[in-house]
Amino acid sequence: xxxxxxxxxxxxxALVLLGALALGGTAGCSPAADSAPRTAQAHKSPPAGAPxxxxxxxxxxxxxxxxxxxxxxxxxxxxxxxxAAEPRVRDFAxxxxxxxxxxxxxxxxxxxxxxxxxxxxxxxxxxxxxVTVGDLDAxxxxxxxxxDRLVLVQIRDHLRQSAQVSRSEITSGGxxxxxxxxxxxxxxRETSLAELERLPGAVRALG
Numbered sequence: 001x002x003x004x005x006x007x008x009x010x011x012x013x014a015l016v017l018l019g020a021l022a023l024g025g026t027a028g029c030s031p032a033a034d035s036a037p038r039t040a041q042a043h044k045s046p047p048a049g050a051p052x053x054x055x056x057x058x059x060x061x062x063x064x065x066x067x068x069x070x071x072x073x074x075x076x077x078x079x080x081x082x083x084a085a086e087p088r089v090r091d092f093a094x095x096x097x098x099x100x101x102x103x104x105x106x107x108x109x110x111x112x113x114x115x116x117x118x119x120x121x122x123x124x125x126x127x128x129x130x131v132t133v134g135d136l137d138a139x140x141x142x143x144x145x146x147x148d149r150l151v152l153v154q155i156r157d158h159l160r161q162s163a164q165v166s167r168s169e170i171t172s173g174g175x176x177x178x179x180x181x182x183x184x185x186x187x188x189r190e191t192s193l194a195e196l197e198r199l200p201g202a203v204r205a206l207g
Contacts, residue, residue, distance in 0.1 A: 055114045056174035062165060063178060065127070066185070067107045068120040070100045072131035073158045076139060080151040085144045086200045089151065096155070096192055103188070106181055113177070129161025149205040156196055156206055163189040 077100065080093035111118055122130070135154055142150050162185065169182035196202060 054174055055178075056172075058169060058172045059114065059175045059178045060116065062169040062173060062182065063107060063110050063114065064116065064121050065165060066162060067104065067111065067118075068122050069127070069130055069158060069162050070104050070107065071120070072136075073155065074100050074104070075136055076131045076151060076154055079136070079139055080147075080155075083143075084148050084151060086148050088199055089148050089201070092195060092199060093151065093155075099188060099192075103181075103185060110178060110181060114175075129158045129165075131158060145201060148201050152196065152199065152202055152205040156193065159189045159193050159196070163193075 074097055077093045077097035081090055081097055084090040084093060108118060126132070131154055135150075139147060139150055139154075166182040166185045166189070170179050170186065173179045173182065197206065
């Protein structure tokens with residue numbers, strides 16, 4: 001099966017992105033009109049002088065999704081570190097932001113080694129686990145405990161979905177360096193999720 005011929009996945013299907021990536025497709029998103037040219041561009045051969053390690057469609061799909069997911073999460077975490085009403089939420093957000101920024105350094109380096117552009121191929125798409133512009137606007141408008149609840153839900157979803165996608169890279173990716181980074185991300189997210197669920201207000205926010 002040629003991975004660039006796969007039809008784009010909708011929002012519901014993207015919730016099971018594990019299976020989509022394992023089949024060799026990139027992350028599901030909309031609008032559909034953008035999918036074919038963007039995916040084709042992502043599968044261009046690396047430029048001269050790039051490392052020769054083979055990159056599968058799973059590797060490409062994973063790193064091109066994880067990078068903007070972290071970028072957007074960092075923006076929300078920066079707000080939370082300053083504005084959360086609960087001190088423990090502020091502290092958690094600050095530490096998680098630092099960790100996600102460190103991951104971004106490694107993700108961008110991987111993009112470079114793979115010969116991929118640093119641009120966000122999912123810009124404007126509705127992706128599970130992605131903090132959107134609308135989410136950030138809603139966070140800026142919220143205050144007090146309402147702000148904290150919004151942050152807890154959004155970051156929980158980000159951590160869960162990015163862990164799911166990274167597990168797919170571990171099992172189906174072709175590059176050892178990408179699988180190693182994915183494993184580190186899964187470990188970090190499992191730890192962060194456990195801590196998040198113990199934060200004040202988490203039971204009420206997360207249900």
